[in-house]
Amino acid sequence: MHEMWCGADTSGEPVWHVLTADKASTLCGVEKREDARRQHATDRHCFPCMKTFQTVVESR
Numbered sequence: 001m002h003e004m005w006c007g008a009d010t011s012g013e014p015v016w017h018v019l020t021a022d023k024a025s026t027l028c029g030v031e032k033r034e035d036a037r038r039q040h041a042t043d044r045h046c047f048p049c050m051k052t053f054q055t056v057v058e059s060r
C-alpha cells in the first residue's frame with residue numbers, strides 16, 4: 001500500500017522514506033526527486049516516515 005523510496009534525508013544521507021498513498025511525496029515531507037537514483041541502497045530508514053507510518057497503520 002505504502003511504497004518505500006530511497007532518497008536523501010535532511011543531511012543528504014540516503015535513507016528509506018515511506019511514500020504517501022498517492023506516491024507524490026514522502027510521509028516526512030522530504031521532496032521526492034525523480035532524478036534520485038535507487039543505486040545507493042541503504043539499510044537506514046527515515047525516522048519521521050517510520051513514526052508517521054506507524055501512526056497511520058495503528059489508526060486503522
Ligand SMILES: [Zn+2]
Pocket residue numbers: 016017018026027028029030046047048049
Ligand atoms: Zn522520510
